[in-house]
Amino acid sequence: MRYTKRWKRGLTAMVLSGFMITGTVLAHLPKAEAADAWAVAAQALGVLGAYQSSLSSILALGNNAKAQIESQRQDIQQNGVDPNDNDVQVVNQVMQQLVSKGDYVLKENSLPFCWTVNNSKDFNAACYPTNYVSVNKALVRGLNLEPDELAAVLAHEMTHGIEQHSAHNYAKAVAQYYGMAFLNMDTGVADWNKLNALANYSIAKNVTLPTEYDADAGGFNIMTSAGFNPGGGAAAMARMARYLTYETQNVLEYQDPDPKLKEQENYNDHPDTDKREQKLAQMMTDYGCGHVTVKDRKDVYIDGQELLSVDWDGDYDNTLENAYFVAGAIAKAFHDNDSPAGWNFRTDGDGNVTCLTDTRINQALHRFLSTERAGARLQELVTAAYASEAASGARAKMKAAEQARQQQLAEQREAVLGAKAKAVKKMRENGDTYSDYGQADKALFQMERVFAARNPENEAENYAIRGRAKAISGDFTAALQDSDKSVAMDGKNVYNYLNRADVYHMMGNTEAALADLAKAKDADKGNPYGWLMSAQIYEELGQRAEALANYQEFYRLRPKAFRVIPAGYLQDVSAKDYKTLQKEKEDARKKYEQQWNKEHKDKKAADKKSAATS
Incomplete structure (x- = not known):
């Protein structure tokens, strides 16, 4: 249907929960009831499948370490990295303090936070569904690198990630779009342009807007528990209002100082800065x-x-x-x-x-x-x-609120500790993915969660994966202890041998690594990784005949994975796939050359136009 293309573009923005540019009619309900109510509403509209499918897909994306790393890569590719080391250092210090000292609980299907200060000129920050926080240079400069104001903004983004707002908002938006579309097909009361505008307005006000207030409140709790100034949130709103009114160079960011114009209905999915300031100031007072x-x-x-x-x-x-x-x-x-x-x-x-x-x-x-x-x-x-205070009960009220919040956090921690074995297995898999990318700190963070869980799923393999992560961190003694334990607990699991072989390889003990790879092949001759790792080690040792034999067996088991075989060996393993690989490389070279020429031509044209008008 033609209308789907238009609303899908709008929904793309919903995947991000941002500080400036990314709610529900049912926002007054407790969270669990609201979620159920949305499912009921989606069912009533006949779009329950779309709602549940959208929610499931974004939650799965948010629990994929490879997707998180790709989120960061794409942000850097699109916006670049802030070249100012001081900007990056200040943000890193604030985020490290929030992440390590803030009081919050990651859900069982959430990833640890990572972040980048990019080179964008837009006053914004955003949290991807993967718990990747993108921080724009313009926001860091706009807040004058003030740690307490930055803490309020970044803790706001962390709350979006912790509460998985992106996934839930996206699913609700899909339900609203489909529901309105189906109703309109039945009644024909509005043309598609009007329907699209109505849906956009409804989503902004009823889906996204309430979660922004939630993120402000959650962010306040995180930043104060991490030791930042409780006035930082209200101060950030005051600073933001000034920046957007008097300093921004982006017309889309501009905020009119006229209160009457602020109060007019619009499609903005974020609360007015004055209202946010007032709410955050009240939180400070209550604190x-x-x-x-x-x-x-x-x-x-x-x-x-x-x-x-x-x-x-x-x-x-x-x-x-x-x-x-x-x-x-x-x-x-x-x-x-x-x-x-x-x-x-x-x-x-x-x-x-x-x-x-x-x-x-x-x-x-x-x-x-x-x-x-x-x-x-x-x-x-x-x-x-x-x-x-004895007469007013002010301190007792504050402590009761704190106790209630701590009780809620304790219940959330208990829920994560009691996660089902399938969820714990995914934690381990994400830990192993982080190790694949050399991110030992996140790999070990994930494995801490795995070992704390009450349903460990596969204890022997847990030790194997943690051992590999420790080796990547440089702690080879502890790595080998974990690796040995994994093999002792389960000598039939091929992956326990493969992981210990990788640890030996990182230690430089190729003889022990090859011995473990031989055991891995005995345990499961159909597993391709023992042959691939053996080939790579023999290649490093300059033993071409042994390397080629292992690459050939790897290819026999996984012919579609021919691209991991070095070209010098692939030519002997499969002449046909070698030609395919060479063609792909040439096509990629031509595409890059064409893109570079286009960008160079566009830049010359822009420079010429600029020179003519100056």
Whole structure:
């Protein structure tokens, strides 16, 4: 049907959950009920199969380590890598802190996070279904490399991945498109252009939009638990609003400062930055037992009493951001300390009252306490705030909310630990894929999950795969211990011998590697990998006759895999396939040459046009 081409282009964007450019009518329901309700709705519309198939396919994509690596490769190929080492270093530090210290649980069918700072000029970040986070250089620069603001944005993206928003939103979008199309075929009430516009609007407002609020809330919890300033989220929204209004060079990013224009209905699938700022500011207040607020875009209050007013101190008016950083530091102190004693109020060398530790999170607070001479005022307000908590129940409310969240995380961890053997096997397979690509850290992360699971599926093979990952990390002693254990536990499994042979090979012990490959062939003569690995080792040793014999047997078992055989050997193994390979290489060379000539020609034309207009 002709209309399918149009909506499929729109659905492509749904595969990404992005900070700026990537909801449900049923968003008020708990998540499990909402998912069931969507299935019921899809069934009522006669598109249950499309809904379930779409959801299943994207979830499967998100649990494929090779697809994750390909996601990163394609992003880099399309956008390049940010050439500024400082940009990359700051993002790496923020992401490492979020990933290692943040409080979250990966689902059994999710992958560990990876990320790249690309060279795009668009103010955006996005999380692929594979938990690959693409961070645009323009966003890093737009947020002035501010760690707490970046943490809020990147934790927002992590939440999209953790909650698998892309898969669920895509499936809901498919159901809506198909459902509206089928209804229209029955009633004929709208032409296809109007129907497409209606579907796009409905998906933006009812499918994607609510998940953006969810990602803001989840991101706040991750970034605060990782130790970042609780005011970073609201500050990021304030900074984003300014950037999109006064600094962006991209007309598609522009945000009109007129509140009336902001309120007009549109197809945007992200909440207005002002609304997001307000919600994140309220989260900051709640985090700090309800004590601290920001008013009039510059004033910091504690329990309705003004503490101080901030000012801007940068290359632009960053007053509001500073207010949130000061308020965030205070909120964190209220959250982390059950009494004023934990604030460590003291007198500095100039006779002013100061408090807390001298860390980055408290820098803005310390600076404005000093310039405004407000340390004594803060001590007074903080002491009064704690005294009022028994009556207000503010701290008990905050701790109850924390306890509920921790209980939810504990239940999620239990669910992953109790994953079925099939899911654990997929974790192991993803670990082995990471090893194939030399990513030992992710391979070992996956194997930690495998060994923690209560349904290990194949314990001997688990040791074999972990042993290989340890060898790739350079820990050969531990690698051989795991490899030996796998063979001792199951000497009939060909893959245990193959993995130990690979470990020996990496260690440089080719004699032991070939001995294990001989055992692998005895265990399963029909397995091609023993012959392939033997051929490669003999080739390294310069023993051509032995290498050729093993390549020939590999080809007999897997003739369609002829491309892995070096051309110098393939010519003797299969003259026909050798000719095919040579033709493919020549075609690829011509295609590359044509593409290069086209790009070179286009660049010359653009340069000529630019010179003529300047």
